[in-house]
Amino acid sequence: MLRKHWLNDVIYLFFNGILIKLGFVALVGAMMFAIRLVIPEGMFAVVQAQPIWLQAIEVTLVADIGFYLAHRAFHSVPFLWKFHSVHHSIEEMDWLAAHRVHPVDQIATMTASMLPVYALGFSGSAIAIYAFIYQAQSLLIHSNTRIRFGPLKWVLASPQFHHWHHANERQAYDKNFAGQLPFIDALAGTLYMPERMPRVYGTDDPVPPLYHQQLAYPLKQIAGRVPAAEVSAQTGDSRP
Numbered sequence: 001m002l003r004k005h006w007l008n009d010v011i012y013l014f015f016n017g018i019l020i021k022l023g024f025v026a027l028v029g030a031m032m033f034a035i036r037l038v039i040p041e042g043m044f045a046v047v048q049a050q051p052i053w054l055q056a057i058e059v060t061l062v063a064d065i066g067f068y069l070a071h072r073a074f075h076s077v078p079f080l081w082k083f084h085s086v087h088h089s090i091e092e093m094d095w096l097a098a099h100r101v102h103p104v105d106q107i108a109t110m111t112a113s114m115l116p117v118y119a120l121g122f123s124g125s126a127i128a129i130y131a132f133i134y135q136a137q138s139l140l141i142h143s144n145t146r147i148r149f150g151p152l153k154w155v156l157a158s159p160q161f162h163h164w165h166h167a168n169e170r171q172a173y174d175k176n177f178a179g180q181l182p183f184i185d186a187l188a189g190t191l192y193m194p195e196r197m198p199r200v201y202g203t204d205d206p207v208p209p210l211y212h213q214q215l216a217y218p219l220k221q222i223a224g225r226v227p228a229a230e231v232s233a234q235t236g237d238s239r240p
C-alpha cells in the first residue's frame with residue numbers, strides 16, 4: 001500500500017483535482033457559450049428524445065473518440081508529451097497513481113472528450129451515468145490487479161489493456177490510447193494486448209519525483225532549461 005511517492009499522489013488526488021475542475025469549467029464554459037450561438041436549439045430536443053441508456057452509450061462512444069485523439073496527440077506531439085510524461089512516470093500501477101496527471105494534460109484531454117458531448121446536447125442523466133462509469137473504470141484500469149475481462153477485453157478497457165499502455169517495453173510504446181473502448185485502438189491499428197502482464201512500467205524521461213517539481217517540469221523542458229541533447233544523454237532514450 002505504502003509504495004514509493006504514494007503521498008505525492010495523495011496531493012494529486014485532493015489538490016490537483018480542484019485545479020483541474022476549475023480550469024475545465026472555465027474553458028468548456030467559454031467554448032460552450034460560443035458553440036450555443038451556432039447550434040440550433042432543435043438538435044438538442046432530437047438528441048434528448050432518445051432513451052437514457054442509448055444516450056449513455058452514445059456519450060461513451062463520442063467521449064472516448066475525443067479522449068483517444070487527444071491522448072494520441074499527447075504522445076506524438078513532442079511538447080505535449082512533456083506534460084503527459086508526468087502521468088507515465090508511474091512505475092508501480094495502482095488506483096492512487098491514476099490521479100498523477102499534469103493539469104494541462106487533464107484539462108485539454110477532458111475538453112477534447114466532453115466538448116462534443118455538451119455541444120450535441122446529451123441529457124444530464126446520460127452524462128452522469130457516463131461520468132460515474134468513467135471514474136470507476138479509470139481507477140480499475142490503473143489498479144494493481146490482474147483481473148481478466150475474458151472476451152469483454154475487446155469491448156471494455158481492462159487493467160490488462162491499460163497496464164500495457166504504461167509498460168516501459170519498446171513494443172508497447174504508443175499503444176492502447178482509448179480510455180474505455182479498446183475497439184477504437186483495434187480500428188486505428190494501435191492495439192497491443194499480449195496475454196502476459198508487463199514487466200516494467202514508467203518512462204525513461206527524467207520526470208522529477210515531487211508534485212511541485214512535476215507541475216514545473218514540462219514548462220522547464222519547453223523553455224529549454226534542460227536541453228534535449230542532455231536529456232537523451234541522461235536517459236539513453238527519449239520517447240517521441
Ligand SMILES: [Zn+2]
Nearest residue numbers: 071075084165
Ligand atoms: Zn499515455
